[in-house]
Amino acid sequence: MTALVVWISVIVVLVGFYILTYRKSGKESVQASCDISKEDQLKYQALLSSIGEGIVVTDRYGLIELINHKAEEMVGWKNEEVVGRRWCDVALLVDEKGDQIPREKRATQKVLSTGQAVFNDTYFYVRRDGTKFPVGTTAAPIVENGKTIGVIAVFRDITHEKEVDRAKSEFVSLASHQLRTPLSAVKWFSELLIDGDAGQLTTNQSEFVGNIHKSNERLIEMVNSLLNITRIESGRIIVDPKPTNLADLVNQVLEDLQEKIREKKLTMVVSVHGQLPQVALDARMINHVYLILLSNSIKYSPEGSQITVIISKNDKEVVSQVSDAGCGIPQSDQSRIFEKFFRATNAVRTVTEGTGLGLYLAKVIVESSGGKIWFTSKENGGTTFWFTLPLTGMAPKAGEVTLNS
Amino acid sequence: MTDNKLKVLVVEDEQLLLEAIVKKLELSGIVALPFSSGKQAVRYLHEHPLDLPNVIWLDYYLKDMDGLEFMGAIKGDEQLNKVPVVVVSNSASSERVSRMLALGAKQYLLKAEYRLDEIIDIIKGQLASGTL
Numbered sequence: 013m014t015a016l017v018v019w020i021s022v023i024v025v026l027v028g029f030y031i032l033t034y035r036k037s038g039k040e041s042v043q044a045s046c047d048i049s050k051e052d053q054l055k056y057q058a059l060l061s062s063i064g065e066g067i068v069v070t071d072r073y074g075l076i077e078l079i080n081h082k083a084e085e086m087v088g089w090k091n092e093e094v095v096g097r098r099w100c101d102v103a104l105l106v107d108e109k110g111d112q113i114p115r116e117k118r119a120t121q122k123v124l125s126t127g128q129a130v131f132n133d134t135y136f137y138v139r140r141d142g143t144k145f146p147v148g149t150t151a152a153p154i155v156e157n158g159k160t161i162g163v164i165a166v167f168r169d170i171t172h173e174k175e176v177d178r179a180k181s182e183f184v185s186l187a188s189h190q191l192r193t194p195l196s197a198v199k200w201f202s203e204l205l206i207d208g209d210a211g212q213l214t215t216n217q218s219e220f221v222g223n224i225h226k227s228n229e230r231l232i233e234m235v236n237s238l239l240n241i242t243r244i245e246s247g248r249i250i251v252d253p254k255p256t257n258l259a260d261l262v263n264q265v266l267e268d269l270q271e272k273i274r275e276k277k278l279t280m281v282v283s284v285h286g287q288l289p290q291v292a293l294d295a296r297m298i299n300h301v302y303l304i305l306l307s308n309s310i311k312y313s314p315e316g317s318q319i320t321v322i323i324s325k326n327d328k329e330v331v332s333q334v335s336d337a338g339c340g341i342p343q344s345d346q347s348r349i350f351e352k353f354f355r356a357t358n359a360v361r362t363v364t365e366g367t368g369l370g371l372y373l374a375k376v377i378v379e380s381s382g383g384k385i386w387f388t389s390k391e392n393g394g395t396t397f398w399f400t401l402p403l404t405g406m407a408p409k410a411g412e413v414t415l416n417s
Numbered sequence: 418m419t420d421n422k423l424k425v426l427v428v429e430d431e432q433l434l435l436e437a438i439v440k441k442l443e444l445s446g447i448v449a450l451p452f453s454s455g456k457q458a459v460r461y462l463h464e465h466p467l468d469l470p471n472v473i474w475l476d477y478y479l480k481d482m483d484g485l486e487f488m489g490a491i492k493g494d495e496q497l498n499k500v501p502v503v504v505v506s507n508s509a510s511s512e513r514v515s516r517m518l519a520l521g522a523k524q525y526l527l528k529a530e531y532r533l534d535e536i537i538d539i540i541k542g543q544l545a546s547g548t549l
Contacts, residue, residue: 192507193431196528200437203532209444232529250511417509417527 066167068099070120072160086169088140104138119151123163127153133170145169181246188239198228230365236416237369243413244376251409255290258323258330265302272310279318285325292405296415297377304370305334305397311363312338329403335396341389350375358391381406423544426450426470428458430479441533455482459490462497469500472543477506488520501543505536
């Protein structure tokens with residue numbers, strides 16, 4: 013989708029240039045018409061009609077000045093039929109259910125009221141014949157002397173992009189489910205061997221089977237993470253916020269990690285704001301964020317060190333902090349740390365287990381909950397992660413799937 | 418029951434998984450009744466009203482039916498209805514889990530998340546709190 017935004021932005025700039033010159037030459041003054049040659053005019057007109065995206069230009073009141081050939085084709089109206097009418101009335105915008113999107117929420121209107129460019133790819137245009145198609149629109153203001161004098165909206169039919177997105181999600185989810193059967197078989201049979209259910213193993217044998225089991229657990233974890241990412245990215249995840257006590261939630265996560273904490277003789281310090289209210293959160297999702305941050309801290313901390321969790325709040329949000337004295341993230345890796353499958357160079361060296369998916373997932377969850385996540389870190393000097401959640405809670409969302417299912 | 422051993426009917430259509438489950442159950446002193454077909458398992462249950470298992474270990478996705486159909490097929494029988502069902506599946510959408518629990522399944526577990534002996538402990542827990 014990023015490429016689409018860039019491409020559309022380029023078109024907006026090109027067309028904006030054309031519009032300004034067209035208006036000058038055609039409308040405003042005889043003097044100005046000398047600014048642009050007939051040849052240039054023809055060139056820009058050819059550019060406009062040859063562009064594969066629909067283009068609509070409105071004046072400062074949202075009335076159509078022109079639509080290009082592709083736009084005519086896409087919505088089923090001729091330029092001469094729509095000039096002077098409102099774009100909002102010509103091309104109705106609806107959501108998935110077919111409910112009409114009010115004018116003030118539409119890209120062209122938003123541009124007129126804010127003067128800022130807007131990108132939108134969540135709705136559908138209704139064609140003249142009543143059929144609809146998913147549309148990606150970039151609308152930008154036409155600015156002259158600091159004033160918005162109109163809007164250019166460039167749009168395209170994104171049926172194919174949506175289809176590819178859906179197919180990609182379905183593939184990952186199907187592949188992951190199919191992978192789980194052989195993974196379970198490897199898991200259970202290696203456990204039978206480790207437990208001595210097929211007879212006593214030699215030291216070497218149990219070491220080797222142990223390695224098989226451990227590697228398989230990593231694969232299981234990776235499949236689970238991939239599935240979770242697909243669930244969130246596909247937008248099919250159910251967000252079910254309920255009043256949640258964050259202190260209880262963190263303690264539950266620590267309880268689940270107890271064995272690893274004990275193994276490394278770590279000291280856990282948890283401090284929670286005295287007047288922290290309950291916040292409407294999807295506990296399963298936020299639990300996952302703490303689990304990812306705390307597991308990382310435990311994994312990369314030296315034995316006997318301390319991990320601190322602080323949950324505080326300000327006027328608008330709950331701020332959670334997880335600090336460790338671990339190996340830290342090298343400066344050169346910091347900009348990539350939230351990327352999918354990326355693991356810091358020192359992390360790969362010191363701890364082989366890891367999928368590179370945890371922090372990406374944490375970021376996706378926090379941001380889809382209306383919060384932010386960031387960190388400070390120094391190589392060999394520990395890491396602190398913070399994330400915020402709005403005190404007003406997460407917005408509920410209907411869907412089909414939940415995390416870890 | 419013909420002897421005092423606990424009996425678990427296992428429905429799992431992946432032959433290798435079925436083998437592992439049966440092996441572990443037997444090593445835990447439990448009699449396993451393995452089925453790789455849902456229909457055959459249902460038939461067995463209806464044909465042996467006096468020799469019902471103590472627990473049913475059910476995979477959700479079977480080649481010949483799914484968990485919902487399986488529950489539907491045993492629902493009509495009063496005695497059969499009392500046998501606790503533990504679903505052990507590859508995937509667990511919340512809708513599916515709640516439908517299975519509503520139909521009377523006692524627990525819904527994700528296969529790859531559990532060690533075999535953990536599932537067997539859960540099964541034993543069902544036996545302890547169960548109908549015996």
